[in-house]
Amino acid sequence: MPYFDAASAAPLHPVARQALLASLDEGWADPARLYREGRRARLLLDAAREAAAEAVGCRPDELVFTPSGTRALHDGIAGALAGRRRTGRHLVVSAVEHSAVLQSAASLEAAGGTVTEVAVDRTGRVAPGSYAAALTPGTALAALQSANHEVGTVQPVAEVAEECRAAGVPLLVDAAQSLGWGPVEGGWSLLTASAHKWGGPAGVGLLAVRKGVRFAPQGPSDERESGRAPGFPDLPGIVAAAASLRAVRAEAAAEAARLRELVERVRARVPELVPDVEVVGDPVRRLPHLVTFSCLYVDGEALLHALDRAGFSVSSGSSCTSSTLMPSHVLRAMGVLSEGNVRVSLPAGTRAADVEAFLGVLPGAVASVRERLGVPREAAAAAPSPTGSGSGAAAELVVDALGKRCPIPVIELAKVIGDVPVGGLVTVLSDDEAARLDVPAWCGMRDQEYVGERPVPGGTAYTVRRRG
Amino acid sequence: MPYFDAASAAPLHPVARQALLASLDEGWADPARLYREGRRARLLLDAAREAAAEAVGCRPDELVFTPSGTRALHDGIAGALAGRRRTGRHLVVSAVEHSAVLQSAASLEAAGGTVTEVAVDRTGRVAPGSYAAALTPGTALAALQSANHEVGTVQPVAEVAEECRAAGVPLLVDAAQSLGWGPVEGGWSLLTASAHKWGGPAGVGLLAVRKGVRFAPQGPSDERESGRAPGFPDLPGIVAAAASLRAVRAEAAAEAARLRELVERVRARVPELVPDVEVVGDPVRRLPHLVTFSCLYVDGEALLHALDRAGFSVSSGSSCTSSTLMPSHVLRAMGVLSEGNVRVSLPAGTRAADVEAFLGVLPGAVASVRERLGVPREAAAAAPSPTGSGSGAAAELVVDALGKRCPIPVIELAKVIGDVPVGGLVTVLSDDEAARLDVPAWCGMRDQEYVGERPVPGGTAYTVRRRG
Structure with a gap:
């Protein structure tokens, strides 16, 4: 295991x-x-x-x-x-x-x-x-x-x-x-x-x-x-x-070279295998055995459980895996996506076959979590849905995600961004701390414009302008 | 061992x-x-x-x-x-x-x-x-x-x-x-x-x-x-x-009874086997496995080494075994003799034969330390030497033990107490902290009167009145 x-x-x-x-x-x-x-x-x-x-x-x-x-x-x-x-x-x-x-x-x-x-x-x-x-x-x-x-x-x-x-x-x-x-x-x-x-x-x-x-x-x-x-x-x-x-230490140089190659494989393959993933951390100046990535529209705890059921023990900096319901302070300081976060750190002696097995299991695990969360295909795809491009679309939408936890606010945002015309605004109301990190991160990943946040009763309003 | x-x-x-x-x-x-x-x-x-x-x-x-x-x-x-x-x-x-x-x-x-x-x-x-x-x-x-x-x-x-x-x-x-x-x-x-x-x-x-x-x-x-x-x-x-x-805990009641009996043996036999010993601690309300005694005119560290050479590992609260050269604060608080202090604490499973072997070795170990320290027979015996009972004895003697470590100041005191007449005074000058505890303790054990202490240049003067 x-x-x-x-x-x-x-x-x-x-x-x-x-x-x-x-x-x-x-x-x-x-x-x-x-x-x-x-x-x-x-x-x-x-x-x-x-x-x-x-x-x-x-x-x-x-x-x-x-x-x-x-x-x-x-x-x-x-x-x-x-x-x-x-x-x-x-x-x-x-x-x-x-x-x-x-x-x-x-x-x-x-x-x-x-x-x-x-x-x-x-x-x-x-x-x-x-x-x-x-x-x-x-x-x-x-x-x-x-x-x-x-x-x-x-x-x-x-x-x-x-x-x-x-x-x-x-x-x-x-x-x-x-x-x-x-x-x-x-x-x-x-x-x-x-x-x-x-x-x-x-x-x-x-x-x-x-x-x-x-x-x-x-x-x-x-x-x-x-x-x-x-x-x-x-x-x-x-x-x-x-x-x-x-x-x-006696084994360190050889083992570092070996694990670095395995981690390189994870860094390169995960974005190919799983849509909407951000691999985080310095690609070159890094520890030999550690790689971290975040998956849009994914609940970190659910993903950890799915991977655990498949036999893989990893950790996560997602808010849902912490007792404080805050995303990891490291991801916050970096300003990167925190939802669906997975840290893979290989112990010395990890076999290449186990890493390959992980890469084989990961796409299905992510997909199953996204499916359970009701992520529509259009949200998971690269482009906003065409439905909102029509002339009848509202120029501004407000999504009330108060009381909903990561990744729901971002999923709701992704669901409706296509319902406003290019240049239109979507405002997400959320009281989940992860949204502060993940809404801007989503914008960066999906090439939308993050306008900013402002306090509202019971939470924060995050506003996004549709670009494409 | x-x-x-x-x-x-x-x-x-x-x-x-x-x-x-x-x-x-x-x-x-x-x-x-x-x-x-x-x-x-x-x-x-x-x-x-x-x-x-x-x-x-x-x-x-x-x-x-x-x-x-x-x-x-x-x-x-x-x-x-x-x-x-x-x-x-x-x-x-x-x-x-x-x-x-x-x-x-x-x-x-x-x-x-x-x-x-x-x-x-x-x-x-x-x-x-x-x-x-x-x-x-x-x-x-x-x-x-x-x-x-x-x-x-x-x-x-x-x-x-x-x-x-x-x-x-x-x-x-x-x-x-x-x-x-x-x-x-x-x-x-x-x-x-x-x-x-x-x-x-x-x-x-x-x-x-x-x-x-x-x-x-x-x-x-x-x-x-x-x-x-x-x-x-x-x-x-x-x-x-x-x-x-x-x-x-499952073994505690039986083992406590067994060790209590072994400790009882040590408490009773050590004073019979070794002259000038004080067994300290409550004789009844005590831990089942632990007994402590102090030996007059003995250097605790030397005694520990002698016992160690004989195969017995014990500890001591004597000043010479501490880095601060202070007697243990416990012995000080109790006001009991600190020199030649030995703590015996038996681990569960200790055999009676090992305790007997210890009792066999202890008298020789104490005697060898006393001999190396040049303790005269009269000092180690119960009564002061008769030499000082004569009419020509000085009524007051001062022993300069400055710079000398426990148990030397007490040995010097014991050497000369017989040189003053009954009612005469011996004053010991010492800069060793153990003397503060051990001079009064010696008086209690040897039935001499402890008069008191006063500061003198470079140390403290401890005065004793000869009783018998």
Whole structure:
């Protein structure tokens, strides 16, 4: 059964499993104790730290193990901000960071600090210049992911690090998605990662803080992990994490080339196989194993279930798959279609045949969801229906989609656009947050003119002018 | 090789190992995902939560898993304090809580709150009345361990909970040392525990918050674990923790009775076998598997090493075994001897023969350390030497032990006490923190009168009057 959600969690690497089993026996004692079981545990911990530091490209005493990538980000950002409190309380992040970074930013704002979110282009990439422009004399810290977790776009970390260095601001790099593929280049100051993204166990994150970077751990702390990660360490997990990082790195170049080719196939074939699809993310500067696309007139959750029934596990940034009913903040920041969103992230070892099988199943899955939603053929086709081209058509139509969830508002829009003459207006009333993203995205995909939005009682009115 | 430090970490229970292995295959995916691997993980997580809640004695939706017992305490105390910030910022703790509680208390004080440390008696036990007396209208939270981790004394949790209930103050119980033996009785409001204390894996703690208790998680958070424990959960660890808790509970009554008898043997025999020993902690209201004693004129670290060489792994609260060179705060709060301190905590399954072997080795180990320290026979014997009883003895002696570490200052004192006449004074100058505890403790054990201490340049002068 093909599992295509490696960006969320990868199955345990065989080396991780082996290391975990061995250290269940050898590494359960407290590495801070003086007796033989403790000394044995300490040796394992030291060796794991050295291996992880080598893979990260830092000194062992610059690296601590945390209980997750999320905690590494929360604690790393808090410590770096506190370390430079005298400089100021301003944080710069990209708009497409992992939610753990954005949660930390929200925490800072709640405590009276300020945050600048650097915008991204339609591929999800930041411009180094926009980081430079966001830095102020009061900036305590900048944070940038090495690559985006939802669309795979690789960020210009080295260039941004150079801008930060010039401004005297430390840069924290969230390397969660890329560390298994290789070290992060450039002059970063802090780095975080998460073992279960590279086939290590859950429960292990990394936080590296370069010597010389001011860092003041926040909250209660103990003597563990240089005072930066309190609590008894999960040593078997740590040993497994370090061992598997070394193992995946040894295979990384060959496996990246292989998966890149499979992803290339998905990127090229999906738009051929499925009408009205937008493949998102940078086509070249991207993670080797990850591809994301959105399908017009499709309910993301229904599509996920259809694919799951067909045996494929993928994830989605569509609003209907989130507890908040908001489209993913990454897709919003990119300004791309969010409905029918599918992220395919291939674990190491994925077979070409499984990708082919996915491509075989996808068109039928999308079509079945569209059919269940009652998408008329004319909406799914390239051109508006001819019915509205007649002289008797109304020059303006209002579609009331209040109370209806994505993708219904866009489907309703597509149904009636042909009912107004060229130059005529369709206004969609919607209280669904996805419409804010998807109505303009639809216009871009269908070459219609997006006029704008305005608040109305109970929701928002989105107006479109028919072009062709 | 007998490992007698279960209070620090217990070897993995066979059931934990089995559950861990099974869920490495079944439980690596994200339980928040909709696809089959995610649903499978969710089922495992739900089942683990139900099992753990049943063992704790709470509802499943009251319990979250944290990355460690320490994090459960840090985050539980912070959340409970914040939930009652409008009431006040006063925290009541016992003086013998786990360091994670005291770290949290220090954090609160650093942030402008106030803390009352409730004193304990010489057995390490709090009086319920002293908790009641410490509660004020501004008290946000009280915290009390179910049993002490260093000396095994069981605390009157149910009575303290009743006092707290009457005052309208929530009580957080740190059940780390006792949860494997049984549920915590009484009307607690919050409870924490740590899986590797009962034979579960490291990396898993529990935090239970009763419905109706005000709780506001602090710091950045995500949607995991009811917003109370951010980060991707270590599901295999959690499953193993819950399974082993159930397993140790099934064996708890019989194993407690068996270990209690072994500990009783240690409590009775050590003072017979080793001169100048103080067994500390409550002799009756105590954990079944834990016993602690201190040996006069002994360097704790040297004794640990001697026992380790003989094959026994134990821990110590002596100053020389801590990085701060301070005796354990528990021994200090109890006012008992800290030098030559040994904690023996038996893991489930400990054989009587291993305890007998320990009793066989201990006297020689203590004697060898005393010999290496040059402890004269008269110091180690029960009565002061007769040499000082003569009429020519000085009425007052000053021993300069500045720069000398525990147990040297007490050894120097014992060496000369016989050199002053009955009623004469010996003053020991010391800059070692252990002396503050050990000089009075020595007086109590050797029936000498402790006169008091006063600061002197470079340290403290401790004065003793010879009684017999």
